[in-house]
Amino acid sequence: MSTIPTTGEKTAATVAKNYLRQFKGWQLISLRVNDSDPRATDQEQLEHTRAISELKARQHIVTAVGKVDQASGIILDQRFIKRRRTKTTLAELAANHYQITEGNFYHRQRKALLMAYKLMH
Structure with a gap:
């Protein structure tokens, strides 16, 4: 039985992955306008505020998953926020005393994405 009631696990993992990968785009939008720029239009300020909110939402999900x-x-942060490769992520896990094989890594990544999906909804 699926732990995700509204959709299949594969779809849920994909939705969470896409949501977290949007971090970089929101980060770029947030950097377009400086908070203290008096020349920024209302629309630019609104986009900046929304981008900051979206960044915080994604960081909150990664932090909440990390607490559990x-x-x-670490997997969510390295793979989807910082966009690191699998080998780099495995090295970061090893530095934090988690010895995970590459074969088991994808299972753990899917588990992390499903945890993130639950927090998104």
């Missing part, structure tokens, strides 16, 4: 399972939080 630190390895899952």
Whole structure:
């Protein structure tokens, strides 16, 4: 039985992955306008504020997952926020005393994405 009531696990993991990957785009939008720029239009300020809110929402999800399972939080942060490769993420996990094989890594990544999906809804 699926732990995700509204959709299949594969779809839920994909939705969470896409949501977290949007971090970089929101980060770029947030950098367009400086908070103290008096020349910024209202629309630019609104976009900046929304971008900051979206960034915080994604960071909050990664932090919340990390509190439940630190390895899952590291995986989400490295893979989808910082956009690091699998080998780099495995090295970061090893630096935090998590010895995960590459074969088991994808299972753990899916678990982390499902945890993130639950927090998104």
